[in-house]
Amino acid sequence: MSNEHNSSLTLETNIFEYFEAAKDRFLPGISADAVILGYDGQHIKVLLLKAQDVDIWMLPGGFIEKEYDIDIAVHRIVKARTGLEELYFQQFKLFGRSDRNAHKQEHLKKFQELSSAAHDWINQRFITVGYFALVHIEDVAPKPDLFTNICEWVALDQLPPLILDHQEIIDTALTYLRRQLNYLPVGINLLPxxxxxxxxxxxxxxxxxxxxxxxxxxxxxxxxxxxxxxxxxxxxxxxxxxxxxxxxxxxxxxxxxxxxxxx
Amino acid sequence: MSNEHNSSLTLETNIFEYFEAAKDRFLPGISADAVILGYDGQHIKVLLLKAQDVDIWMLPGGFIEKEYDIDIAVHRIVKARTGLEELYFQQFKLFGRSDRNAHKQEHLKKFQELSSAAHDWINQRFITVGYFALVHIEDVAPKPDLFTNICEWVALDQLPPLILDHQEIIDTALTYLRRQLNYLPVGINLLPxxxxxxxxxxxxxxxxxxxxxxxxxxxxxxxxxxxxxxxxxxxxxxxxxxxxxxxxxxxxxxxxxxxxxxx
DNA sequence: AGAATAGTGTCTCTTAGACATTATTAC
DNA sequence: GTAATAATGTCTAAGAGACACTATTCT
Missing domain, CATH: 1.10.10.10 (Winged helix-like DNA-binding domain superfamily/Winged helix DNA-binding domain)
Structure with a gap:
């Protein structure tokens, strides 16, 4: 138990180890991104992360551990960024265009020291599955991940430039939310x-x-x-x-x- | 052009070649399944395939070519089973449970002669993305694929035992259809x-x-x-x-x- | 004429939407 | 008192739902 926690901690604190282990640890070619929504009494906000070096923002996300259901893997991702154990979340779309990460290389130049296996793993075609989560904003303790140094709430009308197709992912999530509004527990999960x-x-x-x-x-x-x-x-x-x-x-x-x- | 057609034809007429080439041709660990719906004037029907040896049925499906958008790959799958070039179809859910193909091995015993690389490729964990399509039933010329010998329309209340989680995929498609009914061009795509x-x-x-x-x-x-x-x-x-x-x-x-x- | 199904009309009850009135509270 | 916002009431038009009546066609 505490070993598992330690090994996980190590993995999550070293980018190189993380990528070198990725091939064995994660499903190939698929990631998940979470549109985590909160309401501060005034506006709907989405939890975003800022890349460490450049002024580019992104959704919380990650890869899918080989042994976990995708739902569970996403739960772990959202929990890691928010600290929340219990939360309402739901998948809304798989983004599968072949060109969706055409520009990824740019952000990975600094990892050229990786082994060729790790490098290949990262540079293969990736599809991503979009989830949204509805959380009580006051309960969240935002925490950046390995690749980012800022994790914070941003109002929907003040979104910064986002990586890859993350803007489209957010837009799609909101359209889904509006259409399914009568079937979603929006009030109880966003209001205090x-x-x-x-x-x-x-x-x-x-x-x-x-x-x-x-x-x-x-x-x-x-x-x-x-x-x-x-x-x-x-x-x-x-x-x-x-x-x-x-x-x-x-x-x-x-x-x-x-x-x-x-x- | 005609070369491409020939090579594709060869691949699709030989199961062993198909699986041996799969590793290079398709994205790893992901498939697509299509709930193709038609209306015969009396009932909603779904297009099903029957496995060659046993009395187990399945949805039309396949893998995703590495160079194609998932939408396009699915279009090719549905076109191959129905003969239709133009059709209305839409993704509705990614099925990502880790145990969803736990029983797959059973159906693949006869492929033990495959190279270990091909065998490994088939036996890795697979997730599948569900699509539904709405078609004019009278325009469809059902055609089995490599693994099946029957392709035919089945009424929703007469579904036979289905492989893996295909029953769940159909149920989910229908729930989605009902909820999104006001946003879906059901009439124009199903009625003559x-x-x-x-x-x-x-x-x-x-x-x-x-x-x-x-x-x-x-x-x-x-x-x-x-x-x-x-x-x-x-x-x-x-x-x-x-x-x-x-x-x-x-x-x-x-x-x-x-x-x-x-x- | 009678059977079967199509097309249209009518009645009631509920709801949506616009807006008005009354109720509290701090200053 | 006044300003600000909350709670509730009123009016009208539109719509849902149940059901009745008329129209057409073939036997």
């Missing part, structure tokens, strides 16, 4: 445990990129019978204090399973 | 060019596995303004002859793009 109706509404407005009517939203959500209203009010502003709500988890997930109607 | 309102309705009833009200369905579809009514009626029964309809392709695809409301 207790939240106001305004926060709930703003979250959906952020996802859909459109304004919703306040009165109608409130009426609709209350009618769904998935919310528990708490009498403790949120204080602070020079105005009427809003109620705090909490999801009735069972009823909420039942509705989501059947795709019944937030929007 | 001219069709009756009853056929249109029956198609949706088959997909959704539920009865719909005749009057309401007709009213709704006509209101969508995607149908062209022809005055030539369908004759034959001892009853009022129904109108024949045709989709207005532009208006139809515009509605589908925006996910506007069949159901």
């Amino acid at each position: 445990e207790r939240f106001t109706m305004s926060q709930f509404q703003n979250l959906y407005e952020e996802i859909l990129k459109q304004k919703l009517d306040r009165g109608n939203f409130q009426r609709k959500m209350l009618k769904l019978d998935i919310l528990i209203r708490h009498e403790k009010l949120k204080k602070g502003g020079a105005h009427k204090a809003p109620y705090l709500y909490e999801f009735d988890s069972d009823k909420y997930h039942e509705k989501v399973r059947n795709g019944i109607g937030f929007i | 060019e001219r069709f009756t309102m009853s056929q249109f309705q029956n198609l949706y009833e088959e997909i959704l596995k539920q009865k719909l009200d005749r009057g309401n369905f007709q009213r709704k579809m006509l209101k969508l303004d995607i149908l062209i009514r022809h005055e030539k009626l369908k004759k034959g029964g001892a009853h009022k002859a129904p109108y024949l309809y045709e989709f207005d392709s532009d208006k139809y695809h515009e509605k589908v793009r925006n996910g506007i409301g069949f159901i």
Whole structure:
């Protein structure tokens, strides 16, 4: 147990060892990338990593250990970047264009000292499977990986230049999210445990990129019978204090399973 | 050109050559499977292949040529089984469990004469990407592949025992189809060019596995303004002859793009 | 005429959407 | 009080769903 942890630690702290071992440790030619989404009360944000030398950003990602289900491998990747053990995540697309990593060599020049086997492994054609995760942003402790020195939340309208096809991966994730909205537990996984109706509404407005009517939203959500209203009010502003709500988890997930109607 | 065709033909007519060449020709560890769906006026059917020796059935599938996009490789696979050049198809999920081909060896015993490299290639862990295709059943000329001797349409409620996780792949495809129904050009790709309102309705009833009200369905579809009514009626029964309809392709695809409301 | 299926109309109930009114709270 | 935001109510038009009526065709 502690041995396994140590050997894993070693692998993850030395890029050269990591690549030399890759051929035996990982499935060939496939990686996974995670669009990890959080909501800070104002905006949807995505967790990004910055390459160590250049000003190029990327999604958290990695390779698939030969012995693990892809879902499990992705869970490990997301856990390593966020510290979260429990999380909601789901695959949304396999990106399989043959030219998708045509520019990869550029970023790997510094690894020319690698053995030819390792070098070949890295430079083979790669496909990648896209996952998105929905996390409580306040619970996340962002942590860069071997190849990066910054790991932080970035708002969707402030995305920097991204490596390879990572911009397309994010765009695809968001389109998927919007289309599947009625089947995804967005509220319970992005909002804090207790939240106001305004926060709930703003979250959906952020996802859909459109304004919703306040009165109608409130009426609709209350009618769904998935919310528990708490009498403790949120204080602070020079105005009427809003109620705090909490999801009735069972009823909420039942509705989501059947795709019944937030929007 | 004709050389290329010949060499391809040779490869596809000899299983041993096919597997010996696989290591150089295909991406390692990944395959694709296609849920090809057709509608015969009564039922949704899926195109299946039967293994040559045993009574086990499978989806059309294959490996990914190293130089092709996955979408293109799948197009080639579906074209080879159906004869169709133009078709609507879409990826829906990557199946990545580590145990998904645990039983594969059983079916490959007869290939023990293969070189160890070829044997290793076949016996490595495989993941598979699922695609579905929507085709006009009357245009299809089913054709078995190297490993099979029967290729035919099977109704969804009469599926035989399927290899590996192919049953799960079909189930997942159908769930995806139902959820994305408003975004998929199901009608125009499954119905013949001219069709009756009853056929249109029956198609949706088959997909959704539920009865719909005749009057309401007709009213709704006509209101969508995607149908062209022809005055030539369908004759034959001892009853009022129904109108024949045709989709207005532009208006139809515009509605589908925006996910506007069949159901 | 009768059987079968198609096309259209009608009624009710629910919902969506726009908007108005009342309720709190800090200053 | 006023400003700001929350909660709730009202009105209308559109739509869903159940079902009834009329039309056409063949036997």
